[in-house]
Amino acid sequence: MTSFTLDPSPESKSVGKCLLFNWVEERATAELDNTKPRGDIHKNGHTGILTMDLSSRVQGITTVDAAFPPPKGHGVRQRGIRGELLENSLLRKISEQTHAEFNPEPPKTEYCSTTSEDYKVKGFHPVLPSPLKERDYRKDQAITFWSENHQHIQGVTAVKTRDTPFKKNATFSTPISQHMDDQPLL
Template sequence: MTSQTASAEKRVGKCLLDNWVEERAAAVLDTDGSRVQIQKHGHRGILTVDLASKIEGVSTERASYIPPRGPGVRERGIRGELLEKHITQKISEKVHAEFSPAPPKTDFRSTTQKDFIVEGFVPLDPEPTNVYDYKTDQAVTFWSENHQRVQGVSAVRTSDTPFKKTSMFSTPVTEQLDQLVLPPEN
């Protein structure tokens, strides 16, 4: 029975083709725990025998690294640096103004204020050229101006009232008194 469990544990963690050297080196340490637990948590005691020791935060590379130092003497003059900063600031302001212009000032006036109330405008009523009576005169409209071109309109007797009621449709031709000449009979 123990040979079956050992072979089953062997099959659980098959090593890679070129990893057999590491597997043989760690075989001595595989005595405690099952194969699955070792693969999950790793081998204890490979790096150090003292299991209570902690890993240091400093590596050999960090301990030996020295950051580079400058020459310790000023390489450029103060005036040159200030001139470069000034030119850089002017160029950056110009580019910023070019790519993000200020929004246009909003006009909060209404249409009436904008279009009809203008400073210096004095309204003048024009002097009438003819005497008109709005109560009795016929209104001038597009249809009253173009009544000759409108289809389906009866004969117009006077030009100032083209759309008044007419009884010519219902009055027999023989009784029409306005007509001086009777239409020819066929």
């Protein structure tokens, strides 16, 4: 039969608990476990398991990069300068053509609105009408919101004339008998 037995004996048993059938690795590191405290082993690992040269540094290359290096050139120019320039110019022209073919410029936007379509006629030039009578802006009363809407204001005395809507008015203090005499009968 085999020389290994599955029954645990005190000599082969490790200090810590191990997984089932993991006792081979436990036996391989049993003598290393006794040299350092257990916390240092868990923190730094065992020395001498991965490499025998403890002063060596970690290499900055993986096994895949070491096994499959990229192909190296001959060190001699394979094509002439003129050929490379010709190829680059053709490549640039073809890429510009394909770019223009697949990405055409957007059409020019036509801005049209209801005002321009319905109210503006080509060839029409608006002319301001001449005023019917001369106005003197220094003497005429200004047109404001309140001068136009003074009839709709609530709580204000009646306005008799348009040229003096907000001047002093004594109608509210005039006796009714005198006030009625001033107004013509209908």
